[in-house]
Amino acid sequence: MARLRGTMPYLIALMLFGFGMFALYRLLAPVDIHALAAQIQSTPWQVIFMALLASLAGYLCLAGYDWSALHHIGKPLPLPVVLSGGFLAYAFGNTIGLTAVSGAAVRWRLYSGLGLDGYDIAAVSTFTAIAFGVAVTLVGLAALAIHPAALVSVLPLSTASVRLLAIAAILVVVLPLIWASLTRRQLRIGRFTLNAPSPVMLVVQWLISLGDIAFSALTLYLLLPAGSPDFMTFLPVFAAATMAGVLSHVPGGVGVFETIIIAALPATAGIDQIAAALLLYRLLYYLVPFAMALILLSLFEAWRALGGSTRHARLDRLFAATEPAFRAVEPAAPLLLAIMVFGSGMWMSLSALLPPVTQAAEAAEAFFPLAFIEGSALLASALGALLVVLSLGLVRRSLGAFWLTIATMLAGAVVTLLQQTETEQAVTLLIGVAILWPFRKAFHLRSMLTHSAMTPGWIALLLAGILSVGFVLFFAHKSTPYAHELWWQFATDANAPRALRSGLLISLLVGAASLLLLLRAPRFRPKPPDRATLTAAARIARASEDVDAGFVLTGDKTVMLSDDGKAFVMFGVSGASWLALGGPVGASEAAEEIAFTFIDAARRSGARPVFYQVGPEAVPLMLDLGMTLHKMGEKAVVDLTRFSLQGPSRKKLRTAHARAGRDGLTLQLALPPHSPALLAELRAISDIWLSAKKSREKGFSVGRFDADWLNHWPLALVRCDGRLVAFANLLTNGERKVGSIDLMRHSGDAPAGTMEFLFTELMLQLKAQGFTRFSLGMAPLSGLSFERSRRMWDRFGNLIYRHGGAFYNFEGLRAFKAKFDPDWVPHYLATPSGMPPLLPLADAARLIAAA
Structure with a gap:
C-alpha cells in the first residue's frame, strides 16, 4: 500500500494525460494535418511578435508574485535578484510542472542564501499560491459576470443566473479580504491563519495577478482566428482551462487545457484555426521562455567558467547583479x-x-x-x-x-x-x-x-x-x-x-x-559492513566536518559506499523503513550520487527511504531528491571562539564551575587506545548508570558501551578527589576543530553538578587546544512552531514538547543546554511523504532501542 500511495499521483497524472489526448483526438477529428500546418505558416509575423511580447509581460508579472510576497513578510530583496529568479523558476516550472524546479528547492536555495529562514520561504510559497488561486478565480468570475454567455454552452443555467452567481461568488471572496486588510486582522480558514496584506499591498497584488492572467490570456487571444468571441468573453474560458490544467498536475496541463478551450469556443471560429493557435501558444508561452531561461543559464555557466569577466562590462554587471538567482537554479x-x-x-x-x-x-x-x-x-x-x-x-x-x-x-x-x-x-x-x-x-x-x-x-x-x-x-x-x-x-x-x-x-x-x-537494476541487500568497508567509511568520516559521521564506526549500520569510494550513507532497516543516519557523508558530487542510489535501492526493496537527523547543509539535496522535510528539533552548537566564563551573563555558570572545583572535581582527557583496566572501571560506572535509569544500551543514532567503539575516541574522565565518578567519549573530526559527546555516564555517588562541570571544563580545554565548535547534541522537538508553519506535524510535536514531560524531559533538556549559550541549528527528518512522519519515527524508535 505504501508503494501504491507513492505512485498514485503519477498514475492519476498519466490517466488524465491519456484522457486529455483521447478527448483532443475526438475534438480534432475534422482537422487535416496539412490544413493545420498551412494555418500555422500563414500566421502573420507581427501577430506572433505581439503574442511573444504579451507572453514576456506575463512572465514579468509572475516574477512580481515573489516581489510582493517578500514585501508582505517584511523581507524585501534586491529587485534584479527577485525578477531574474522568478523568471527562471516560472519559465522552468510552468513548462515542466515539477516542484523540484519551480517550488521549494529554488526558493530555498535562492532565499536561504540571502538571509531568509525556512518559515519565511514557506510563507512566500503560500502567499504566491493563494494569490494565483484568488486571482484566477476573481478574473474568471468578473469576466463571467460581464459576459455570462461565455459558459452557457457548458453550464445548464440561464445567463441571468450565471451573472448573479458570479457576482455573489466575487463578493464572498473579495469582502473578507478587504475587511481583513483594512482591520489588519488575521483571516482564519479552517485550521489555517492568513495574515492579510495591507490595503496598498493588496491593490498592488491584485494588479500583478490581473496582469498575469490578462497577459497570458492575451497571448492566446492574439493567435485565435477572427471568428472568436471578444476578449472579456474569452477570459473566463481561459481562466477555467488554466485552473483545470493546474489541478490535473499534468506537466503544463497538456491535453486538459486544450480540450477545454476547444470545447468552449464556438465551432464557427474554425477548429483547425483554434488548434493552430493552441500550438503556437504552447510554443510562445511555454517553450520560448523555457529555451530563453536555459540559454541564460548556459551563458551564466560560461561566464563563471571565464572567471566572471568578459569584454562586455554591461554583461558582467548584469550577471553579477543576478548571480544569486542563477546560482539557485544551477543545481537543478x-x-x-x-x-x-x-x-x-x-x-x-x-x-x-x-x-x-x-x-x-x-x-x-x-x-x-x-x-x-x-x-x-x-x-x-x-x-x-x-x-x-x-x-x-x-x-x-x-x-x-x-x-x-x-x-x-x-x-x-x-x-x-x-x-x-x-x-x-x-x-x-x-x-x-x-x-x-x-x-x-x-x-x-x-x-x-x-x-x-x-x-x-x-x-x-x-x-x-x-x-x-x-x-x-x-x-x-x-x-x-x-x-x-x-x-x-x-x-x-x-x-x-x-x-x-x-x-x-x-x-x-x-x-x-x-x-x-x-x-x-541491481538489488542492494543490507548487511553488516566488512572491515574494508568500515576502513573506507572511517577515512571519509574523518575528513568530514560533521562529527556525527563517526557513528559509522559503531558497526551496527549498513554502509553503502559510492562507486568512487568518496562518500557513503549509513543506514539501518526497521519495519518498512530504510533509515539513513544524517545525510550522505563525503565529497559533494559523490554524496549526491550515493543519496540517489540509497533512495533507489530502498524503493526497489519495497521500503520507504528516510534520512534521520538531517542538518541544514543537506536540505537542498533532500529537496532535489523529492523528499519532504519534517523538523525533528534543534541541535545546540557552541561557538568555542566566544565561549568563556567571564562576564555577567556567565555568572551562574562560573559559580557552578568554581563550586565543582572546590568539591574536588577535575577533568582529564585520555587518548586512545585505552587500557583494559580503565575500560573495566568505566564499565562498572556504566552498569550503575544504566541500572539507575532502568535502561539498557541503545544503538543506531547513539553509541553503546563497547571496547572497540570507545577505543576510537578520546575519553573525558571526571574524578572527585582522584576517584573516577563520570566519563564521556569525545567525538572529533580529522582536523580536530569540532567536537561532540556521545556516551555520558556517572556513578551514583557523583557530586551534584558533575555533568555540568564535565561540559564546561571540557569546552574550556577544547578551546585551549584550538577547537572552534562543540555540539551539545539534539534538543528533540525543540523549535517546532505551528503558528509559523501551519503544519500538523509541528502542532503535534509542539504539544508533545510542552506536555510530554511524563515521558521525556524535553523542556528540561533544552534548558540545561541553553546554559551554555549555544546556537540552535534545526535538524530534520526527510521522508518521501508529506504526511506526519509517525510511522518512520516509530521505525526509528524500534531501531534505536534494538541494540
Missing part, C-alpha cells in the same frame, strides 16, 4: 537539461511520423532515392528514441550519457540537414549542444549509464511519450484506412506506412530500453 541544471534532451528526442521521433507539410519537403522527398527517404525516417526515429533514453542518464549526471547525448544530437542535426526538410530542427539540435556544453563538468559520475533511473516519475513520462507518439501517428494519418499490407509498402509517397514503421521502432526502442533498465 541536470534535470532541466534532461528535460530539454527528452523534448528534443520527442520532437525528432514525432517528426518522423508526420507527412511532409511544405512544398520544399515534398520536393525533397521526390528528389531523393526511396532508400534514403525510408532509411533517414527510421534513423531519425531511432536517434529520437535514443535521446529519450539518454535523458534518464543525464538526470543522474552520467558522464557517458552526456557524451552520447552530444554525439546523438550532432548526428540528428546531420541527418536532418541531409534530408533538407527540417532545417529548423537541425538548428535547434545544434543550439541544444551549445547549451549543454558549458555544463560538461556537472556530468561527472562514471557509474552505469542510466543506473537506477527508472523512478515512477520517469516511467510515467516515458509512457506519456509513447501515448504522444500514438496520438500523432493516428492524427496525422487518420485518413488512411489501416491494413496489414501498409507495413510492407515502400514508395516515395507512402507516408502512412513509413510513419507506422517509425512509430513501431520508437515504441520498441523506448520500451525495450526501459524494460532492460528495470530488469538489470
Whole structure:
C-alpha cells in the first residue's frame, strides 16, 4: 500500500494525460494535418511578435508574485535578484510542472542564501499560491459576470443566473479580504491563519495577478482566428482551462487545457484555426521562455567558467547583479537539461511520423532515392528514441550519457540537414549542444549509464511519450484506412506506412530500453559492513566536518559506499523503513550520487527511504531528491571562539564551575587506545548508570558501551578527589576543530553538578587546544512552531514538547543546554511523504532501542 500511495499521483497524472489526448483526438477529428500546418505558416509575423511580447509581460508579472510576497513578510530583496529568479523558476516550472524546479528547492536555495529562514520561504510559497488561486478565480468570475454567455454552452443555467452567481461568488471572496486588510486582522480558514496584506499591498497584488492572467490570456487571444468571441468573453474560458490544467498536475496541463478551450469556443471560429493557435501558444508561452531561461543559464555557466569577466562590462554587471538567482537554479541544471534532451528526442521521433507539410519537403522527398527517404525516417526515429533514453542518464549526471547525448544530437542535426526538410530542427539540435556544453563538468559520475533511473516519475513520462507518439501517428494519418499490407509498402509517397514503421521502432526502442533498465537494476541487500568497508567509511568520516559521521564506526549500520569510494550513507532497516543516519557523508558530487542510489535501492526493496537527523547543509539535496522535510528539533552548537566564563551573563555558570572545583572535581582527557583496566572501571560506572535509569544500551543514532567503539575516541574522565565518578567519549573530526559527546555516564555517588562541570571544563580545554565548535547534541522537538508553519506535524510535536514531560524531559533538556549559550541549528527528518512522519519515527524508535 505504501508503494501504491507513492505512485498514485503519477498514475492519476498519466490517466488524465491519456484522457486529455483521447478527448483532443475526438475534438480534432475534422482537422487535416496539412490544413493545420498551412494555418500555422500563414500566421502573420507581427501577430506572433505581439503574442511573444504579451507572453514576456506575463512572465514579468509572475516574477512580481515573489516581489510582493517578500514585501508582505517584511523581507524585501534586491529587485534584479527577485525578477531574474522568478523568471527562471516560472519559465522552468510552468513548462515542466515539477516542484523540484519551480517550488521549494529554488526558493530555498535562492532565499536561504540571502538571509531568509525556512518559515519565511514557506510563507512566500503560500502567499504566491493563494494569490494565483484568488486571482484566477476573481478574473474568471468578473469576466463571467460581464459576459455570462461565455459558459452557457457548458453550464445548464440561464445567463441571468450565471451573472448573479458570479457576482455573489466575487463578493464572498473579495469582502473578507478587504475587511481583513483594512482591520489588519488575521483571516482564519479552517485550521489555517492568513495574515492579510495591507490595503496598498493588496491593490498592488491584485494588479500583478490581473496582469498575469490578462497577459497570458492575451497571448492566446492574439493567435485565435477572427471568428472568436471578444476578449472579456474569452477570459473566463481561459481562466477555467488554466485552473483545470493546474489541478490535473499534468506537466503544463497538456491535453486538459486544450480540450477545454476547444470545447468552449464556438465551432464557427474554425477548429483547425483554434488548434493552430493552441500550438503556437504552447510554443510562445511555454517553450520560448523555457529555451530563453536555459540559454541564460548556459551563458551564466560560461561566464563563471571565464572567471566572471568578459569584454562586455554591461554583461558582467548584469550577471553579477543576478548571480544569486542563477546560482539557485544551477543545481537543478541536470534535470532541466534532461528535460530539454527528452523534448528534443520527442520532437525528432514525432517528426518522423508526420507527412511532409511544405512544398520544399515534398520536393525533397521526390528528389531523393526511396532508400534514403525510408532509411533517414527510421534513423531519425531511432536517434529520437535514443535521446529519450539518454535523458534518464543525464538526470543522474552520467558522464557517458552526456557524451552520447552530444554525439546523438550532432548526428540528428546531420541527418536532418541531409534530408533538407527540417532545417529548423537541425538548428535547434545544434543550439541544444551549445547549451549543454558549458555544463560538461556537472556530468561527472562514471557509474552505469542510466543506473537506477527508472523512478515512477520517469516511467510515467516515458509512457506519456509513447501515448504522444500514438496520438500523432493516428492524427496525422487518420485518413488512411489501416491494413496489414501498409507495413510492407515502400514508395516515395507512402507516408502512412513509413510513419507506422517509425512509430513501431520508437515504441520498441523506448520500451525495450526501459524494460532492460528495470530488469538489470541491481538489488542492494543490507548487511553488516566488512572491515574494508568500515576502513573506507572511517577515512571519509574523518575528513568530514560533521562529527556525527563517526557513528559509522559503531558497526551496527549498513554502509553503502559510492562507486568512487568518496562518500557513503549509513543506514539501518526497521519495519518498512530504510533509515539513513544524517545525510550522505563525503565529497559533494559523490554524496549526491550515493543519496540517489540509497533512495533507489530502498524503493526497489519495497521500503520507504528516510534520512534521520538531517542538518541544514543537506536540505537542498533532500529537496532535489523529492523528499519532504519534517523538523525533528534543534541541535545546540557552541561557538568555542566566544565561549568563556567571564562576564555577567556567565555568572551562574562560573559559580557552578568554581563550586565543582572546590568539591574536588577535575577533568582529564585520555587518548586512545585505552587500557583494559580503565575500560573495566568505566564499565562498572556504566552498569550503575544504566541500572539507575532502568535502561539498557541503545544503538543506531547513539553509541553503546563497547571496547572497540570507545577505543576510537578520546575519553573525558571526571574524578572527585582522584576517584573516577563520570566519563564521556569525545567525538572529533580529522582536523580536530569540532567536537561532540556521545556516551555520558556517572556513578551514583557523583557530586551534584558533575555533568555540568564535565561540559564546561571540557569546552574550556577544547578551546585551549584550538577547537572552534562543540555540539551539545539534539534538543528533540525543540523549535517546532505551528503558528509559523501551519503544519500538523509541528502542532503535534509542539504539544508533545510542552506536555510530554511524563515521558521525556524535553523542556528540561533544552534548558540545561541553553546554559551554555549555544546556537540552535534545526535538524530534520526527510521522508518521501508529506504526511506526519509517525510511522518512520516509530521505525526509528524500534531501531534505536534494538541494540
